[in-house]
Amino acid sequence: MxxxxxxxxxxxxxxxxxxxxxxxxxxxxxxxxxxxxxxxxxxxxxxxxxxxxxxxxxxxxxxxxxxxxxxxxxxxxxxxxxxxxxxxxxxxxxxxxxxxxxxxxxxxxxxxxxxxxxxxxxxxxxxxxxxxxxxxxxxxxxxxxxxxxxxxxxxxxxxxxxxxxxxxxxxxxxxxxxxxxxxxxxxxxxxxxxxxxxxxxxxxxxxxxxxxxxxxxxxxxxxxxxxxxxxxxxxxxxxxxxxxxxxxxxxxxxxxxxxxxxxxxxxxxxxxxxxxxxxxxxxxxxxxxxxxxxxxxxxxxxxxxxxxxxxxxxxxxxxxxxxxxxxxxxDGRREDLVISGGVNVYPAEVEAVLDAHPDVVESAVFGLPDEEWGQRVVAAYVGTADPDELARWARERLSPAKRPKRLHRLGELPRTSTGKVRRLDLPDVLGAAGG
The missing domain is CATH 3.40.50.12780 (ANL, N-terminal domain)
Incomplete structure (x- = not known):
């Protein structure tokens, strides 16, 4: 006690x-x-x-x-x-x-x-x-x-x-x-x-x-x-x-x-x-x-x-x-905003769609540099959802600019001690700096 x-x-x-x-x-x-x-x-x-x-x-x-x-x-x-x-x-x-x-x-x-x-x-x-x-x-x-x-x-x-x-x-x-x-x-x-x-x-x-x-x-x-x-x-x-x-x-x-x-x-x-x-x-x-x-x-x-x-x-x-x-x-923080092909993509909006999938526990969306689009949308998620199935789920619910171009399944998301996802750490965690 x-x-x-x-x-x-x-x-x-x-x-x-x-x-x-x-x-x-x-x-x-x-x-x-x-x-x-x-x-x-x-x-x-x-x-x-x-x-x-x-x-x-x-x-x-x-x-x-x-x-x-x-x-x-x-x-x-x-x-x-x-x-x-x-x-x-x-x-x-x-x-x-x-x-x-x-x-x-x-x-x-x-x-x-x-x-x-x-x-x-x-x-x-x-x-x-x-x-x-x-x-x-x-x-x-x-x-x-x-x-x-x-x-x-x-x-x-x-x-x-x-x-x-x-x-x-x-x-x-x-x-x-x-x-x-x-x-x-x-x-x-x-x-x-x-x-x-x-x-x-x-x-x-x-x-x-x-x-x-x-x-x-x-x-x-x-x-x-x-x-x-x-x-x-x-x-x-x-x-x-x-x-x-x-x-x-x-x-x-x-x-x-x-x-x-x-x-x-x-x-x-x-x-x-x-x-x-x-x-x-x-x-x-x-x-x-x-x-x-x-x-x-x-x-x-x-x-x-x-x-x-x-x-x-x-x-x-x-x-x-x-x-x-x-x-x-x-909709997120200004620092987290992803601008892809001139379109503002708010990570929170994309995460809400991914999180609604029955086999997703939570997700985090971030941007990576892209020569053609400026940035491309990438997502990491925790759960048992198959990446291909989750991609189909996203295509049915998001406009093209907001759809994650890559979906990575993780055991857990990197966080600060207050529970905030450390988005800037995700590329290193995923080894995705170029992908």
Whole structure:
């Protein structure tokens, strides 16, 4: 059995962390670097810092030394505790604000380009309260919740869910690095009420079987597209009304999708979160108007910040569309767009067709250079479908420019630790740089 982190025990440790940080001279707005595996100490130090206005910079503990050193230099921290947050938990305690006075600074883990620090600074008290209330109210966190952490805490969403569960008086379970068997046992025996996960977790848990899902009131997924067959299987396995998703990024949160909204619009990512508004520009890029407390900048990158904002509207480069009723559909990222013979091919559209084949578990579509067409569409997929049969399936459902010219069957797709497919790695994985 895993001992849950209780709100009361964590609060005591948060006060100890705040006292230690103050004793070494850190003040509101200073940065604190941590790169530790998930633990009660890590959560307490993050919250103790946030509730005094100190900004934790939470890094992947598995980063190569050179990459970690570059990020630490960029973050310019007042203190780097590395992988040992517990050394900040002494005997002295300090006062804490009721809510976090800042957001952690995460470095974007996107599949292209140099990592960017997402910085929100120190929040005004009213904005800090609004930010905490928004997250707690949206998911209904409360003292009766037991939240299961399935994803690494150096990513923004799993840390955000754990932090706000504790702020609302609930408990948090940390079972360690994801293992389907261990996760299935924890779910079935320790009865969590909420979790955040990515579709890969769901796929592996359903394949494992022997999971008692009945304790969940909210299972929330995001981080990568969820193939329709998998989504329907999850909806069938869990209690009615419990499977939700959202569309967001390290930078900002955009939509929320209830089970009813998804069933009415399969494949969509729901509607704008309360207090937000989404629309697409003439190029199909999505922009979201966000409240004051959701604003951010890219750390020490004013040109990137300026490109991301138009007034109170922000974009992270995703392509999509918004229906008249506010339903949001994603077409992919601008970096993933394949232009073949002058035709824009959105990988998400092609993937939706391939994923609908009964013998395909999931797919990933990308472009390769082509002397005649500029780029040609290539697909990798997981499943038992015969490539020739899948090609026929695609021909019947896609226009010529959108049909994959090659289909490669794989055991699994390469992913980031948040579940996003690493499209740029696929040519090397397939040995397909020329084919």
């Amino acid at each position: 895993i001992a849950p982190i209780t709100a009361a025990d964590s609060e005591r440790d948060q006060r100890r962390a705040a006292a230690a940080l103050g004793a070494v001279g850190l003040r509101a707005g200073d940065r604190l670097v941590l790169s530790a595996v998930a633990s009660p100490e890590l959560v307490a130090v993050v919250l103790g810092a946030l509730r005094t206005g100190i900004v934790p910079v939470v890094l992947d503990p598995g980063l190569p030394g050179a990459e970690r050193a570059a990020l630490v230099e960029d973050a310019d921290p007042g203190l780097d505790v590395g992988g040992d947050p517990g050394r900040l938990l002494g005997d002295r305690e300090a006062d804490l604000a009721d809510v976090p006075l800042a957001r952690p600074m995460h470095y974007t883990s996107g599949t292209t380009g140099r990592r960017k620090g997402v910085w929100s600074g120190v929040l005004a008290e009213d904005d800090a309260r609004a930010l905490a209330a928004e997250e707690i109210d949206l998911w209904g966190f409360g003292p009766h919740d037991r939240h299961l952490v399935l994803s690494p805490l150096h990513h923004s969403a799993p840390l955000r869910f754990a932090v706000h569960t504790l702020l609302a008086g609930g408990e948090v379970l940390l079972p360690g690095p994801f293992d389907a068997g261990r996760a299935a046992e924890v779910i079935s025996t320790q009865r969590p009420t909420t979790t955040f996960c990515v579709p890969t977790h769901l796929q592996r848990l359903l394949a494992h079987g022997n999971v008692d899902w009945s304790s969940f009131r909210r299972l929330v997924h995001a981080g990568a597209p969820c193939p329709e067959p998998l989504k329907r299987a999850v909806l069938a396995a869990l209690p009615d009304g419990s499977v939700w998703e959202f569309y967001g990024s390290t930078e900002a949160q955009f939509t929320v999708c209830s089970p009813d909204d998804w069933l009415a619009h399969p494949g969509s990512v729901g509607r704008a979160r309360p207090g937000r508004r989404l629309d697409a520009d003439e190029g199909g890029q999505l922009w979201c108007a966000v409240p004051r407390w959701a604003r951010f900048e890219y750390w020490r990158a004013p040109e990137k910040t300026a490109a991301a904002w138009r007034g109170d509207r922000v974009t992270v480069g995703d392509l999509g569309r918004v229906d008249d009723d506010g339903t949001v559909w994603l």
